[in-house]
Amino acid sequence: MDYKKMAREVLDEIGGPENVSNMTHCATRLRLNLRDTSIVDDKSVKSIEGVVDVVNKAGQYQLLIGTEVPKLYDEFENLVKGNGNISTDASNAESGGIISNIFSAISAIFAPLLPALAGSGILRGLLILGVQLGLISENSGTYSIMFVASMSVFYFLPVLLAFTSARRFGASPYLSALIGAALIHPDFIGLMGDAGNGVVTDFFGVPVVLMNYNSTVVPIILSIWAFSYLYKFLDKHIPDTLKLVVIPLISLGVMIPLTVIVIGPIGVYSGEAVAGIVNWLIERSSILTGIVIGGGWSVLVSLGIHWAVNPIMINNVSTYGFDYIVPFTFACNFAVIGTTIGIYFKARDKRLKSFALTGLITIVLSAIIEATLFGLLVKNKKLFLAQIIGGAVGGAYLGLTKVVTNAFVFGSVTTFPAFVTENNSNFINAMIGLAISLVVSGILAFFFTRQDEKLAE
Known part of the structure; x- marks a missing residue:
């Protein structure tokens, strides 16, 4: 499949780069926010080789491609960016509705991690099966190495989500990853001792409720969403000669304390509340x-x-x-x-x-x-x-x-x-x-x- 040719054909049929306000993809679909969907002929789009179907739902124009959609997305992104209409796939897509933006953000944040999550989960299942069959001892080095291989993606989820969230929201992926890494640093986790979540320390006299952020989802996404506004403000107002030092300095100095003091606990409790409600309904x-x-x-x-x-x-x-x-x-x-x-x-x-x-x-x-x-x-x-x-x-x-x-x-x-x-x-x-x-x-x-x-x- 010639994905460059396919991307050109799709772009022509949907009205060109100027009609694209935001773009992302999930596991099988190219998801587009179009400024005007009335000018698009669905039949013409579906006739393009490689396009299985077209769905216009939840404020998005979705092209069903299949598991090769990342290859099409890369070519499509190059064409749209080259036109200058979208500076990055991380744009906030303010032109879309709230529900559309939420779905678009969720798919953009989690889609890149799905292979790692799925592969790690299967490896974990095979490891458990190996133990049950007596092929691997839980006290062996083999078990420890395979356990780490299968569970690292979950432990370091805040770092990985920070990176993908930054791409979506328009912040620096590397500074965002550092914010995520700070939340699971051994010295920070060590502040809790053996007591676990809820221990209180202070930051310049401000109370800080400590949480264990490894394997968490909501806190880091909220943190990077907030960071994206700070990052864009700094990038706009700080002279180019000072950006290399000043932006990282202010970003880390502000966002890490803000996350552990305010955003992190809110994220943990809200995430646990949503999951708790769903699980309660299942148990009920x-x-x-x-x-x-x-x-x-x-x-x-x-x-x-x-x-x-x-x-x-x-x-x-x-x-x-x-x-x-x-x-x-x-x-x-x-x-x-x-x-x-x-x-x-x-x-x-x-x-x-x-x-x-x-x-x-x-x-x-x-x-x-x-x-x-x-x-x-x-x-x-x-x-x-x-x-x-x-x-x-x-x-x-x-x-x-x-x-x-x-x-x-x-x-x-x-x-x-x-x-x-x-x-x-x-x-x-x-x-x-x-x-x-x-x-x-x-x-x-x-x-x-x-x-x-x-x-x-």
Whole structure:
């Protein structure tokens, strides 16, 4: 695929660089904030080679590309920046609505870290499995090295999120990373002693409530968002001859104390509150939660707003070491797989069967459901309903049995190790729940599909 040519074609079809107010990407989509969407012909954009589908939702014009979207984004970014309309992908996109900006920010901050989070989670699951099978001793150097390899991404999450947040909000990524690193410095953590969160020290007489910030999500994002305003102010008003020293001096001298005194505790408590509410709802009615998320996740994905939930799952894994929500997203994905199987065995149209089979293989190996979702299910309400019901039923079982994952991953066969925990029944119940999603949606899709069904254009 010639991504440079593809980027030019996309840019021409959406009205040129002057029509782009902000741009970012997630795992599979190029997400654009356009100044005027009325001038864009969706059919022309979808006809571009490599564009699977187009979605205009939540204030964003989204092009479904697939897992190669970063390559397109790099070429697209060069074209738009070269025009001078956008100085950086970290622009605050004030032209978009509040909800649009929030979703755009979340996807831009977390998307670059998804491979590291997923890979580390799978490695952690394999390590647990190795211990359970007696292949690795927890007292061995091998275990310690592999444990560090699998858990470092979570421990140093404030540093990584600081870097990606800076790119989004328009601050210095390297100064931002230093702010994140300061929060997990051994001497700072040592101030708490053995007491943990809540210990009070002081900064020039100002009380400081100490927190352990390793593996946290919300505090550093809030901190870098605030820092972006200070950084832009300093960059604008300090002479070029003094920027090299003065900007870092003021940035670190102001932001680190401000973060540990004000922003950090607010972030910790607010993040814990949101995660606590979600987890309380799951504990209160895990079956209902499984039905709603397992059945409704595909709807959120189709609208492009599922990113609003991802930080909660990441926060749960980094804070508690497990998450209840990720299994429900697996139920959705396996319901999509079941739907493709039902279609494949019922339909006679070769093009439809080929599309269903391609979607099945893609989800099994990479957990990417968007191509099947937009190319097939969204266009056929009965099949979409089959998938939703299958996901809801499987999600109900996963909720009933309190299945968890030890990592934030996308649901596919290759990510099954995320279900490996010290509780052996967790993996067994996970497989049962996913099988339920697959079978129920597969049977419904088989009955809902006509033998003469065609692939909708």
